[in-house]
Amino acid sequence: MGRIDIVYGFVLGALSLLFFVETLSAPASRGGINPRTFPLIVILSLFGLSVVLGIQGLLRSLRDRNPLPPTLPRGKTAGKLAVLTAAGAGYTLILEPVGYILATPVLIAVAMILFGERRPIRIAILSLTASAALYFLFRGVFRVPLPRSILW
């Protein structure tokens, strides 16, 4: 995990610097209170810890001669994770224009396929049943106004 820690150290350090610059644009002390104080404590602590993490990662990667197993998913697994995340993002985008009734069974069906279900009839029945059950729960019981379908 040495190399990935260096990456995290770098990314978090850069994020801290970005927030540090933004903090400096905050108004200066007013009536004994400085709105910069607390954020600066947090940002400088995060920056310091990022540097420590980066150094720890560097030392670990120098010490460990044997290549460690990959810390990020690859191949088919990475593809599945990307599809699931994209399906969730797509659901977010189409839920309002298309409506709950049409969007939700598609999301559940895609997720079922990714989780290894291969029987089409089972996928169709379960995705429709689960969507209906969730609709009843949120719309019927909790009165959450789920986005309506373009069908009506």
Added chain:
Amino acid sequence: MPGLLEGFVYAFSHLHFLAIGVVGGILVGVIPGLSGSTGIILMLPFLLYVEPSAALIMMSGLFCGSMYGGSISAILISTPGTPSAAATVLDGYPLAKKGQAGKALWVATIASTAGGMVSALCLIFLAPQLARIALKFGPAEYFALMIFGLTIMASVSASSITKGLISGFFGILLSLVGIDPTLGTERFTFGVVRLLTGFSMMPVLIGVFALSEVLLQLELLSDGKLARIPHTDTLGSIVPTKKERKGLWKVILGSSILGTIIGIIPATGGAIASFMAYNEARRFSKEPETFGTGNLAGIAAPEAANNGTTGGAMVPLITLGIPGDVVTAVMLGALLLIGVQPGPLLFSQTPHIVNNLFAGFLVAQFLILGFGLLSIRVSPLILKAPLAVLFPLILCLCLLGAFSLGNSMYDVGLAIIFGAIGYLMKKHGFSAASLILGLILGPIAERELSRALILSHGNWLTLVKSPIAVGFYVLALASVGYSLAGSGKAGKANKA
């Protein structure tokens, strides 16, 4: 005491909420990969639509139920449903392999109930005393308390103290986005209007805890690491013989007390308590060599201890607003969402909520006993739940849950982004619980620091004038020191 009686009336009149919490807890506890914290997140959309007391007893029922539920999969498939049930595997699974899973489940149920009862009594009698002391706290003491709370984040971190602290400070950084609470100025919005209100707790909680888990489970499944382990269907006789039960109550009582004490100490939790109780039970046993081969005391000790931690962990949560472990950290977030601010004022301003919680917590133990004994026959079926249906449902429930708070697709998008962040955090040893702790405690620490400085006209020494505040700073240092010592030992062990 009359208040507590009213609490019991409330708990019995809202028994269905408690039952949903307990059954939901047992279910998430049984299924490996889900935990009490995930259960609370999944229940959040529903908690928002019930009154605070009912939501609180539902959550406490779920907390206790999940702690018990972990033992079922530990015994039947040698996979602890929750980390707290890891010690239960040592004797539970060998007993199940001998065809006596029913007996193991019976002992786990009785021990869990007893542990929960002892911890409930501790909660009822200890929490009000602690709250009375906490009422005397001023801003300086509260700031010190928050610092202590924030150092816990280092301890609850899974892999390293550095990553634990980074996760916590990242959480505080997120909490700074929006409007500055003291002067009302805009900060860290980078020109994005949506960020003026900051990051809502709900999508962040759903993302880092539940959606990240869906991604992790998909990865495990795809890599073939989530293959179903053939579980035992043979339960055998359920109630142990009189000879087998002999001496078991001593183990249960001792472990329950031990678990309760450990639960009160922040950043410890059920896993530590159960292994400590297991070791103690083995040390005091007349036949220590039988531990690991299916000794009933080896099941009773960890189960009594891990359920004992539940009431103990609730003590700092409701009296000081400081969570002691991951589940109570999530519970703290959920409480804030439903409009309940834990802390000493909860006892003086809304004593009925506290009494309802106390009574509900105790009644939950009886429900665990009832549902636990009833579920022994059907528990092997729960483990047959198809993952291809379960996780898509959880995914959908999460997205709709994020939507339900403000009927906003922005929150759904936020939950997905934090799902990806939570996935990376868990995968690379960062602590999702620390992030949530930072997000919750950060604004309180900032508010109390500002109040202390305003009252003292900008004198920073006010923060170390009070002995109570100094005491909390010492505890904070001890907490970090303890974690450092622990990580040092772990590092040496890894090298060896």
